[in-house]
Amino acid sequence: MLANKKIAVLMGGPGSERQVSLASGNAVLKALSGLGLDVVGVDVTSTTIDLPPGTDLAFNVIHGTFGEDGQLQAALEKLGVPYTGAGVKSSRIAFDKNLAKAAFIAAGVPTPRAEIIDVSDGPRLPSFQAPFVVKPPREGSSVGVHIVRNQSDATAAMADAAKFGNDILVEEFIEGVELTVGILNDQALPIVHIIPPEGVYDMASKYPWLSGAKGSQYICPADLDEETTRVVQHAALAAHRSLGVEIYSRVDVLLDARNRPFVLEANTIPGMTETSLLPKAAVAKGISFPDLCGIIAELSLSLRPGTPG
Ligand SMILES: Nc1ncnc2c1ncn2[C@@H]1O[C@H](COP(=O)(O)OP(=O)(O)O)[C@@H](O)[C@H]1O
Ligand SMILES: [Mg+2]
Numbered sequence: 001m002l003a004n005k006k007i008a009v010l011m012g013g014p015g016s017e018r019q020v021s022l023a024s025g026n027a028v029l030k031a032l033s034g035l036g037l038d039v040v041g042v043d044v045t046s047t048t049i050d051l052p053p054g055t056d057l058a059f060n061v062i063h064g065t066f067g068e069d070g071q072l073q074a075a076l077e078k079l080g081v082p083y084t085g086a087g088v089k090s091s092r093i094a095f096d097k098n099l100a101k102a103a104f105i106a107a108g109v110p111t112p113r114a115e116i117i118d119v120s121d122g123p124r125l126p127s128f129q130a131p132f133v134v135k136p137p138r139e140g141s142s143v144g145v146h147i148v149r150n151q152s153d154a155t156a157a158m159a160d161a162a163k164f165g166n167d168i169l170v171e172e173f174i175e176g177v178e179l180t181v182g183i184l185n186d187q188a189l190p191i192v193h194i195i196p197p198e199g200v201y202d203m204a205s206k207y208p209w210l211s212g213a214k215g216s217q218y219i220c221p222a223d224l225d226e227e228t229t230r231v232v233q234h235a236a237l238a239a240h241r242s243l244g245v246e247i248y249s250r251v252d253v254l255l256d257a258r259n260r261p262f263v264l265e266a267n268t269i270p271g272m273t274e275t276s277l278l279p280k281a282a283v284a285k286g287i288s289f290p291d292l293c294g295i296i297a298e299l300s301l302s303l304r305p306g307t308p309g
Pocket of ligand 1: 112133135139140141142143145171172173174175178252254264265
């Protein structure tokens, strides 16, 4: 199905996750060309996209603002070029943690209790007590995320999150282990257990190669009993579906001491280097990295065939 198709891998992007995206893009480029496909890399540096003439499919690996929030998807639809992954609406909802929270609650997906606090008139405390987590709703890579352990630290955390916008998400803090679940073609992949070096999964422990910091450890499949595995995968798939996400995503989940899952978010443009988490999960299911890239491209092209001719 991909033979004779011209694929452009869109990478980089104008946002703060540019370096991570370039790594993903180069890995996907190499994988697809290894499959013998006609593929070129396109480094996107602004919000105007210049595609090579005759592009049949845009393989999008631009993380974060512009690439993951529906803007790029809308631009590609305007150009009439089929693209990989989530569409305009599902991208927008998944990227906004406030909108996603509402969708999770409506669908009965287990997720930490939360309040959206409007700080346009200055910081205000949530109705529940610390510990809680303060998040700007439309950032990624833990940017602006603050874990408030003492009520007295709340105002400073809220003020920092407010730098990104006035509608701040405040979530109950869940003490538990960090899991992530890849979803491919409406199926949950084996669970990845993330063990950060100092207990906090932040920018440095996610991308140690950016800063030289100590990296996280990853265990896949996670060492969980059958019942817990099933419950976590079920919650992740329900989260993916509740947002209407197409083709694939990677859902972040916390598992508390009583083995209850709490969905944090669905990432619609997850990392796509060979050592990224979704690719690790695919390998645990017998799907190699090049095959994963090929499957995403094929599924996307059958969902969005584009204009014939
Ligand atoms: N409610 C919560 N309880 C405990 N830890 C949390 C909570 N929300 C987020 N975290 C921590 O912060 C990290 C980033 O949060 P997340 O919601 O996944 O945002 P993003 O990855 O987009 O920055 C999580 O991986 C987790 O380690
Ligand atoms: Mg996350």
